[in-house]
Ligand SMILES: CC(C)[C@H](C(=O)O)[C@@H](O)C(=O)O
């Protein structure tokens with residue numbers, strides 16, 4: 001299998017290196033041949049080429065079996081009036097790969113529940129799979145800017161909603177058969193299109209219980225009743241906000257992986273944390289989110305379930321017994337955590 | 347002073363009646379003359395007149411000194427394909443009154459910290475004032491709908507951003523002099539306009555410390571570091587989501603008030619909870635959010651600071667010693683809580 005890596009900015013290179021090390025350990029242990037090709041994206045690409053997603057990077061990703069990304073962005077490239085921004089590269093990549101379904105699983109590791117801002121009793125049985133639409137909405141709509149005004153258009157077609165919602169229903173079938181669709185149908189036209197599409201598709205999945213929530217209520221319910229939710233599907237911007245909110249429940253953003261997939265070949269895997277410029281280059285970033293993203297890559301793009309489980313079990317062991325990185329109350333650096341995970345891969 | 351009441355739907359009439367009773371008690375105790383005029387809005391207005399904001403209601407509000415609203419909406423009027431919806435009436439009212447700044451104070455009452463999903467140590471010193479832009483953005487932009495697609499336009503002018511941001515800076519000056527502006531400037535053009543406007547205006551308030559956060563990060567930071575924030579200003583939709591999330595911290599939505607104001611005459615006051623159709627008509631809704639909204643009305647529209655404090659102190663006493671309504675772990679009904687508050691107004 002051929003894997004393109006896009007380390008990107010900030011802590012991206014550090015955590016991506018750890019994830020690649022995990023994939024290499026899996027390859028050796030299970031006798032697979034994985035080839036790796038490192039490419040530029042984000043601020044690092046802007047500095048080197050002037051573009052946030054150089055054509056060579058995109059071409060490499062399009063012919064890969066899977067893409068493993070670190071993080072993009074940072075204060076160096078954050079002028080709101082800049083004409084080239086790191087995030088554009090990531091958005092262009094998501095669009096070009098057609099990875100319309102962004103899966104963000106949330107579980108709270110029992111050994112880390114004390115790190116969560118939420119009371120422990122709220123965290124029991126929390127096991128949510130967010131399915132965020134990733135290639136539509138206000139992220140990709142027409143934008144205008146003049147001296148005295150700006151606009152962003154949020155657009156969804158029925159086809160765009162339908163494909164991600166069907167994916168969410170299928171995923172719910174493999175879990176607890178409960179799907180929560182989140183929108184703002186009392187205000188937005190795109191949300192009313194979203195809701196009526198979910199209602200229509202629900203007829204094809206009579207075995208899945210469907211619930212609709214408004215995004216403002218959902219922001220509250222994620223805190224008051226997090227264990228009530230199984231699969232949660234929503235549009236791009238609401239998914240961005242709600243998944244970061246939910247991530248806080250896990251105790252650290254550094255722990256959480258994501259997988260983005262479409263109907264095409266290459267899936268895109270990235271930890272949900274950002275480039276964390278404040279700790280970049282210090283060797284202290286938590287590599288767990290990136291390593292678990294590599295596990296999702298094994299599962300979803302390479303079909304290697306046993307290998308994915310081996311990585312997840314290794315992470316589980318390290319979260320239980322340490323070493324722990326700073327964000328989860330320990331003192332271990334990125335490499336110490338990485339080495340402990342590698343040693344635990346069976 | 348002349349006050350228009352818009353009880354609306356669900357529990358709206360019950361809690362509005364309690365808030366009016368509090369205002370009448372204040373009038374008697376402090377020798378003011380308040381006149382009240384009840385008008386239709388929302389689903390109740392649709393049922394009676396076919397319109398969610400009848401012209402008579404709007405005219406009454408426009409000539410009032412202040413407007414006290416209950417809640418609008420409910421399953422009866424929630425078909426995503428309906429042509430008239432209760433929420434339209436509320437949005438039309440906000441626009442017509444020009445109440446562009448929606449103030450949502452968040453404090454966690456010490457007697458109720460145990461009800462919060464957040465750990466108690468996180469709740470210490472939480473005292474946030476959200477300033478949500480209320481008459482712009484995707485709520486009021488152009489919308490389209492066809493059989494196979496829908497769009498919502500989010501639009502902001504510099505003038506719209508400037509007036510609400512200046513209001514937020516002024517409010518920060520009267521508090522801890524810390525302003526957090528929330529946007530999604532790494533993706534949205536309207537957010538970049540927002541951010542550069544905040545940056546420009548900040549020069550006029552050198553005594554206020556300004557911080558910018560992306561909305562996804564902020565959704566997380568509100569949980570991990572809620573006591574760090576003083577005044578938080580953001581656009582309409584982000585404010586809708588973040589204030590409901592923050593409200594969960596207080597233990598019950600039923601406790602929280604809001605005040606909406608512009609440059610014109612009448613301010614609009616409403617509890618932040620919705621119509622709660624599941625408990626409507628049972629006499630069990632918590633009237634505290636509505637009563638505290640009446641206190642904000644006294645302060646901001648009538649300039650009666652001592653009277654506002656008297657109402658807030660009365661609520662404080664009832665939250666400390668009971669009776670408590672069901673949402674905060676008690677058994678008292680709406681009227682019992684109301685009567686306890688009235689008796690405590692000094
Ligand atoms: C970096 C940014 C463009 C991105 C997004 O908003 O999608 C990030 O927040 C994420 O959630 O992956």
Ligand SMILES: CC(C)[C@H](C(=O)O)[C@@H](O)C(=O)O
Pocket residue numbers: 186187216418419433436586
């Ligand atoms: C009822 C609804 C239109 C409203 C909004 O979204 O503004 C409500 O959620 C609020 O926050 O006041």
